[in-house]
Amino acid sequence: MKLAEETFKLIAQDVLAVAPARAHDLTRLHTLRCRADKPTVTVIGKYNHGKSRLLNELMGSDVFSVADRRETVSLAEHVHQDVRWLDAPGLDADVGMADDGRAHEAAWLQADIRLFVHAAKEGELDAAERRLLQTLRADEERTRRKTVFVLTQVDQVADEQHLGKVTDAIRSQAPQMTLHPVSSTRHRQGVEGGKKLLLEKSGIPALQTVLRGAMAAVPDARRHETDLLLGEIRQELKHAQTAVIRQLQAQRDTQQQQRHDFEQGLFDVLDKVQIDLQPVLEFTGIDQSLVPDTAVHEFKLTEGKKERARIQIAYSRACIAIRGHLVKHGVVGLPLAQQTSVRSLDTVMVAVMGVSVKYRDDLRRIFCEQAGRDKLAADFAHYFELSEDRTALATQIVDSEVALAGADKAVSALHTLEHV
Ligand SMILES: Nc1nc2c(ncn2[C@@H]2O[C@H](COP(=O)(O)OP(=O)(O)O)[C@@H](O)[C@H]2O)c(=O)[nH]1
Ligand SMILES: [Mg+2]
Known part of the structure; x- marks a missing residue:
């Protein structure tokens, strides 16, 4: 049952007074108990790796702003076919705290499913991406919130052979992850030109299938996560x-x-x-x-x-x-x-x-x-x-x-x- 915001606030106050380190968990619980109904999907990754455009292709409409420069400074949200899509700012070392805060909010407090986005043309993952991926993996083990690795902009890579090299390199960096290669450009061309083969080759339909599976698991995952967080907090309070x-x-x-x-x-x-x-x-x-x-x-x-x-x-x-x-x-x-x-x-x-x-x-x-x-x-x-x-x-x-x-x-x- 959904809980009234005011009730939750009072409860959180009492709990935080004893367990201040649980602020983050309580905020997540707030999402789970007061907000969440539709599964929420967000993107996480560096600037210009094609996050916003990927979401647009997945939804089939140009809702989120796509740009070559730094964009998406605030959290943009769109509900489409009973899914809440959240476009988050990019993560970069030189990015100000505000963007990081919003990306954090999307990935850690709001999302049930995270699309970890990395552009194929960038080659291997950098240290920050590897760390982030590890954190996401650890969180998935704990909370059952899924992270899906999306290798974007594969059309930007010279040929299949080069793409193979990139995917091999990334697989050795993140052996536990399944890579989902996509091209938003090809998908759009396929849709607009009615070209079925291009559509399939874009990887977007395959990714949509993966996402449907992940979404079906969201209610169970949420129950698990809710019980987990409540259990941990209960233990700490006791x-x-x-x-x-x-x-x-x-x-x-x-x-x-x-x-x-x-x-x-x-x-x-x-x-x-x-x-x-x-x-x-x-x-x-x-x-x-x-x-x-x-x-x-x-x-x-x-x-x-x-x-x-x-x-x-x-x-x-x-x-x-x-x-x-x-x-x-x-x-x-x-x-x-x-x-x-x-x-x-x-x-x-x-x-x-x-x-x-x-x-x-x-x-x-x-x-x-x-x-x-x-x-x-x-x-x-x-x-x-x-x-x-x-x-x-x-x-x-x-x-x-x-x-x-x-x-x-x-x-x-x-x-x-x-x-x-
Ligand atoms: N060629 C190509 N360009 C892409 C693709 N996806 C995104 N882009 C371009 O990459 C740039 C950044 O995309 P955007 O979605 O705004 O990246 P974000 O900063 O991660 O949200 C834009 O110019 C997009 O048009 C793709 O699959 N192929
Ligand atoms: Mg963007």
């Missing part, structure tokens, strides 16, 4: 989809594992801190740290000062242990939005713990009670998630999710193309 699913899974696993390692590590550190704090927290009698100093004690070392120093040191050690854990897990600073102009305060430790701890009760509350530990775990996890590597990973995951959505969309778009 590959892309699988790859992004795997990537996303790996990223999520990493994300989870890192979080788990961070939390587990912090628990272990807090357990150790708690044990280390025990000697400081356990005391008998009165808590000297709570006994205030007075002016009299200003330059004296009191029990209260000693105790408070012990608590400070214990607290510092706890902080060092936690800071070590944070750095190990990439929590090296405050997120940008939270930074102040006072660099020494710009740390996660200060943000979570405050500036200092003086009393045993504070140490107990912060490090030993469940609520305190839970709060530490939650606060540090918060900064862990805001650290550079973690936010980068989170961004990567979002990117992968977007890519996966794109791949899913492309797969279902292609599915539509396959089943509408």
Whole structure:
């Protein structure tokens, strides 16, 4: 069934977003699914080798412009007896890009059958023609689009013997190809003069028979080509989809594992801190740290000062242990939005713990009670998630999710193309 242009365009967009290298195949599919009904025949070959005239003779009318100089700059199209004939510009090394583009369009995007045209009087194929022929052959193997080798202007060659030499030479250059020698001039003379022998000798009727056979095979070839292109694209999309699913899974696993390692590590550190704090927290009698100093004690070392120093040191050690854990897990600073102009305060430790701890009760509350530990775990996890590597990973995951959505969309778009 033919597909609406607009529908195809939307599908192509989705597919191309995932498989940009398939632009050419999609354009061809566009021809196959939206345009093509009549078999399309085009010519391909160098300037002045008689392409336009050959098409005129095959159709039996002078539709396409024939010239001794460079002609046929645009793609000319004519429908004749249910066949779409396309006259393409010539291919030459010194030809501008525009002509090459149009010849490419005709041969690769439009045509079901290509007539590879080479004038007998030019002798052997040149390197560019040989390359082109190889490409056409390879494409025929893949897509089943036929290339027919037409040796034109055979009347221009001195005699049969010379023609034999030329055909032998070309056959050895392109052994897989069958040559179809023709003369448009003889054909025209035969038609106009009603000369049957000349007509036969022109090679055009024989070529028409070959073409009829090729045209009969076009519907099958098109089905094959459509299935082939869709199949290849489908596979590429599935590959892309699988790859992004795997990537996303790996990223999520990493994300989870890192979080788990961070939390587990912090628990272990807090357990150790708690044990280390025990000697400081356990005391008998009165808590000297709570006994205030007075002016009299200003330059004296009191029990209260000693105790408070012990608590400070214990607290510092706890902080060092936690800071070590944070750095190990990439929590090296405050997120940008939270930074102040006072660099020494710009740390996660200060943000979570405050500036200092003086009393045993504070140490107990912060490090030993469940609520305190839970709060530490939650606060540090918060900064862990805001650290550079973690936010980068989170961004990567979002990117992968977007890519996966794109791949899913492309797969279902292609599915539509396959089943509408
Ligand atoms: N003698 C002779 N001249 C031909 C034949 N076919 C084409 N020509 C001439 O070759 C020139 C180029 O032909 P054209 O079809 O325009 O070549 P194109 O550039 O490949 O399309 C024109 O002058 C044609 O009349 C042929 O079979 N015999
Ligand atoms: Mg031409």
